[in-house]
Amino acid sequence: MEKKTPLYDCHIREDGRMVPYAGYILPVQYKTGLITEHMTVREAVGIFDVSHMGEVIIRGKDALDNIQMLVTNDCSTMVDGQVRYSPMCDGMGNVIDDVLIYKINTKEYLIVVNAANRHKDVEWMKGNLFGDVELSDISDDMALIALQGPLSKDLLTRIAGPEALPKKYYSFLVNVDISGINCMVSRTGYTGEDGYEIFCQNKDAVRLWDTLLETGREFGIKPCGLGCRDTLRLEAGMPLYGHEMDDTISPLEAGLGFAVKMNKEDFIGKKALLDKGAPKRIRIGLKITGRGIARENCPIFYDDKEIGRTTSGTHSPYLSYPIAMALVDVDYSDIGRKLLVDVRGRKIEAEIVPLPFYKKA
Amino acid sequence: MSKEFFYAKTHEWVQFLDDTKARIGISDYAQSELGDLVFISLPEVDDEVNVGEEFADVESVKAVSNVYSPVTGTVTAVNEDLLDQPELVNSDPMEAWFIEVENISDKAELLSELEYKKLIAE
Numbered sequence: 115m116e117k118k119t120p121l122y123d124c125h126i127r128e129d130g131r132m133v134p135y136a137g138y139i140l141p142v143q144y145k146t147g148l149i150t151e152h153m154t155v156r157e158a159v160g161i162f163d164v165s166h167m168g169e170v171i172i173r174g175k176d177a178l179d180n181i182q183m184l185v186t187n188d189c190s191t192m193v194d195g196q197v198r199y200s201p202m203c204d205g206m207g208n209v210i211d212d213v214l215i216y217k218i219n220t221k222e223y224l225i226v227v228n229a230a231n232r233h234k235d236v237e238w239m240k241g242n243l244f245g246d247v248e249l250s251d252i253s254d255d256m257a258l259i260a261l262q263g264p265l266s267k268d269l270l271t272r273i274a275g276p277e278a279l280p281k282k283y284y285s286f287l288v289n290v291d292i293s294g295i296n297c298m299v300s301r302t303g304y305t306g307e308d309g310y311e312i313f314c315q316n317k318d319a320v321r322l323w324d325t326l327l328e329t330g331r332e333f334g335i336k337p338c339g340l341g342c343r344d345t346l347r348l349e350a351g352m353p354l355y356g357h358e359m360d361d362t363i364s365p366l367e368a369g370l371g372f373a374v375k376m377n378k379e380d381f382i383g384k385k386a387l388l389d390k391g392a393p394k395r396i397r398i399g400l401k402i403t404g405r406g407i408a409r410e411n412c413p414i415f416y417d418d419k420e421i422g423r424t425t426s427g428t429h430s431p432y433l434s435y436p437i438a439m440a441l442v443d444v445d446y447s448d449i450g451r452k453l454l455v456d457v458r459g460r461k462i463e464a465e466i467v468p469l470p471f472y473k474k475a
Numbered sequence: 476m477s478k479e480f481f482y483a484k485t486h487e488w489v490q491f492l493d494d495t496k497a498r499i500g501i502s503d504y505a506q507s508e509l510g511d512l513v514f515i516s517l518p519e520v521d522d523e524v525n526v527g528e529e530f531a532d533v534e535s536v537k538a539v540s541n542v543y544s545p546v547t548g549t550v551t552a553v554n555e556d557l558l559d560q561p562e563l564v565n566s567d568p569m570e571a572w573f574i575e576v577e578n579i580s581d582k583a584e585l586l587s588e589l590e591y592k593k594l595i596a597e
Contacts, residue, residue, distance in 0.1 A: 148536045149511045341510075341537050405558075407514050407534050429513035429536050436514070458532075458539075 176245030203383030306350025351470030404462030
């Protein structure tokens with residue numbers, strides 16, 4: 115039985131088409147449709163319920179040392195109020211999850227994890243803790259609303275004032291007052307646009323949602339579902355756990371080398387990654403030039419040789435052609451290479467293009 | 476031309492042009508359930524279609540679905556406008572026919588407009 119987020123009634127009111135996702139019942143789209151929602155985020159501002167995401171607090175004198183072991187990125191250089199992206203690996207150097215680490219202060223960090231991985235992550239982290247540290251899973255108490263798009267800054271400034279907003283991308287502020295609601299506001303997102311993710315207590319979620327939607331009206335705001343969240347992140351070349359990476363794929367294969375700091379003293383999976391050496395397959399972007407849409411897990415051929423598989427694919431609403439991400443043999447991963455993708459038994463033409471597919475101006 | 480539409484339980488419509496010739500499309504309910512269509516694949520002229528067998532794919536941004544033939548016969552025309560403008564099916568599903576079929580030798584159990592409305596209301 116799927117759980118409802120605190121915003122369930124808001125979605126029903128907006129004619130959300132509700133589907134089960136990661137243990138929750140969430141809107142895949144609203145009545146205006148996926149493409150309109152997608153373009154609203156590219157051109158104006160969209161509002162998403164992402165309350166399904168998991169939130170874990172790691173607190174104590176040894177919090178940083180623990181996080182340094184748990185994730186592949188280097189968190190020792192973070193300042194208070196900073197956010198950092200990182201894969202979290204198992205001992206084999208494969209990806210357990212990709213997470214965002216929020217440094218509240220030297221003794222307290224918030225880790226935002228994928229909903230589908232929450233329980234697995236919590237078990238894994240608990241099992242690897244050492245020293246003076248405690249972990250609490252606060253996911254069930256927290257709601258999370260994402261405000262994404264070029265007008266999100268203007269909208270939030272209107273409601274909360276300019277001082278209330280984090281200035282830099284990947285930074286956050288705590289105790290932000292939004293219409294009397296205590297929020298944590300983070301300048302992050304999963305769409306390739308400027309935007310914010312706003313954390314609040316469950317009890318305040320509906321009021322926060324309604325306030326943002328009401329004030330957002332003159333900015334052309336639209337509620338946006340999981341469907342366009344996926345197409346937006348795909349255009350932005352952002353990986354999704356379970357697709358571009360999982361516990362059989364290393365972060366280096368997934369193209370996340372920028373967040374794997376091999377010069378860090380140690381982290382779980384470091385030795386395995388060193389032993390494996392340079393990855394033999396790598397994540398690439400594909401523009402589908404033939405007729406058809408490659409979804410996930412389509413075999414990819416070059417000269418009749420299978421060189422990999424797609425990991426995600428869709429029709430790009432912004433570019434108006436189909437795009438896909440794929441894991442392919444590194445020897446065949448050069449930009450401009452023309453390949454064939456097997457879509458339900460039919461081979462269609464594709465070309466390797468640089469990631470991301472879309473970059474904001 | 477008869478304006479009457481009949482429906483298959485799998486949400487295709489059939490409009491008979493005469494006793495052995497018909498146009499086939501998908502219902503308003505079907506397009507609304509599928510969402511924004513971005514790609515349609517169609518058979519070719521002279522292809523055979525059979526009752527209950529798929530003859531086309533419709534893809535929305537999120538998913539691909541099959542379209543099943545409510546009749547058995549020979550394709551005599553395909554609506555090539557849909558290849559470049561699949562959104563026509565969303566904007567006017569009853570005008571946006573997929574194929575024209577002749578020499579119809581069999582047809583599925585078809586519902587009237589009223590019966591179909593009852594079906595989708597369930």
